[in-house]
Amino acid sequence: MHTLAYLPILIFLAMALALPFVLLGFARLIRPSRPDPVKLANYECGIESPPEVRGRYSVHFYIIAVLFVVFDVETIFLFPWAVRYRVLGLFGLIEMGVFLLILLVAYVYAWKKGALQWV
Secondary structure, eight states, X not given: OHHHHTHHHHHHHHHHHHHHHHHHHHHHHHSOOOOOHHHHSOOBTTBOOOXXXXXXXXXXXXXXXXXXXXXXXXXXXXXXHHHTHHHHHHHHHHHHHHHHHXXXXXXXXXHHTTTTOOO
């Protein structure tokens, strides 16, 4: 009796896994296939791609991206704390204060190192 209770979930899971493959296979059968060198060429905003695409990128872009992720994660941790603020009490307040202090020190360090300067 208990195993039959999971049957709808199993059917739903099987359909969810099969549907993308069935639809892609059906689309492959009915779509026109006319490969052309212009269609197969790389496209970058209407600009012709250079023959050599391996170039040097500034590490600064990656530093900004990592800083964005760090401060985005900070926001993710602040939201549940704010929702459960009264339950956590003084311990929760001190814990979040320490967390924010660590992030503030990291922010000041990145600022002093010039990581936030976009040159």
